[in-house]
Amino acid sequence: MKSFGLLKTAGLNAPSYVSRSCVECGCTKGRRIREVFALPTTKDSILDGFWDQHYRSFSEDEPSPFCKDVLGEALGASDVLVELGCGNGRDGAWIAQRCSHYIGLDNSASAIEASERRFRRLALPPSTFQLAVSDFSAFDFSMAPKGNLIVYSRFSLHSDTEQAEDALLRRLAEVVDRPLTVFIEVRTIYDELFGSGQQVGRNAFVTDHYRRFVDPSELRAKLERNFRIDFFKVSRGFAPYQQEDPQVLRVQFGNRVPQ
Numbered sequence: 001m002k003s004f005g006l007l008k009t010a011g012l013n014a015p016s017y018v019s020r021s022c023v024e025c026g027c028t029k030g031r032r033i034r035e036v037f038a039l040p041t042t043k044d045s046i047l048d049g050f051w052d053q054h055y056r057s058f059s060e061d062e063p064s065p066f067c068k069d070v071l072g073e074a075l076g077a078s079d080v081l082v083e084l085g086c087g088n089g090r091d092g093a094w095i096a097q098r099c100s101h102y103i104g105l106d107n108s109a110s111a112i113e114a115s116e117r118r119f120r121r122l123a124l125p126p127s128t129f130q131l132a133v134s135d136f137s138a139f140d141f142s143m144a145p146k147g148n149l150i151v152y153s154r155f156s157l158h159s160d161t162e163q164a165e166d167a168l169l170r171r172l173a174e175v176v177d178r179p180l181t182v183f184i185e186v187r188t189i190y191d192e193l194f195g196s197g198q199q200v201g202r203n204a205f206v207t208d209h210y211r212r213f214v215d216p217s218e219l220r221a222k223l224e225r226n227f228r229i230d231f232f233k234v235s236r237g238f239a240p241y242q243q244e245d246p247q248v249l250r251v252q253f254g255n256r257v258p259q
């Protein structure tokens, strides 16, 4: 496995695990995405470009219901939490005040900059959090500080390819030396937006940005291979936003290490 270069981190002891290169074969990120979509665009423009623009002006401050109501119920003060696709840190800031160490990862530099601004306002001790421009599908979870590990993803799994999802699941399956619990909220193929825009892959469409709608039964089958599923439900009412109330999947799963 090739070693990946650090892009940018905030917080103390900036780690050296972040990556923007392909995790499957070590090729460049751009080459991977051309293979996936057979499109002349690069991963950066089709998947990430939108978010860089979006987070220059997106001002949502409130933590999501998934964060406060679901994760909040389970989160312990001594837990270590890694957030996948943390966006502007609206959930991350809430989480970081309630666990022992928070790591927020996002591919978008402007998202991480917005998170940094939010964390600065909180004035948390720098040793208690890290924010990194990085690809969550390449994250090596053994780099997170020791302790009960929680991995949290809200609306980020459908923002990347199935290859990224598979790479992430392989990484999560490597966590065998401590208890791991994963919380995911993600759009599904039952979403009204499914089919809108240009199709760029299986269940994947681009409107002003990329979405890959998850097939719940396929994800469940993948999870059952390596994990214990604690909660798995598709429903409306989980993530209402403006005029939308999509059919969203919430899943909680973990490794089989005694909790």
Ligand SMILES: C[S@@+](CC[C@H](N)C(=O)[O-])C[C@H]1O[C@@H](n2cnc3c(N)ncnc32)[C@H](O)[C@@H]1O
Residues within 6 Å of the ligand: 048, 051, 064, 084, 085, 086, 087, 088, 090, 105, 106, 107, 108, 111, 134, 135, 136, 137, 153, 154, 155, 156, 159, 160, 164
């Ligand atoms: C819909 S936004 C959700 C942001 C945040 N979780 C929230 O709920 O407000 C999806 C985020 O996932 C990020 N993302 C997508 N694929 C990623 C990847 N492979 N690694 C890191 N971040 C990624 C995007 O840059 C974007 O910030």
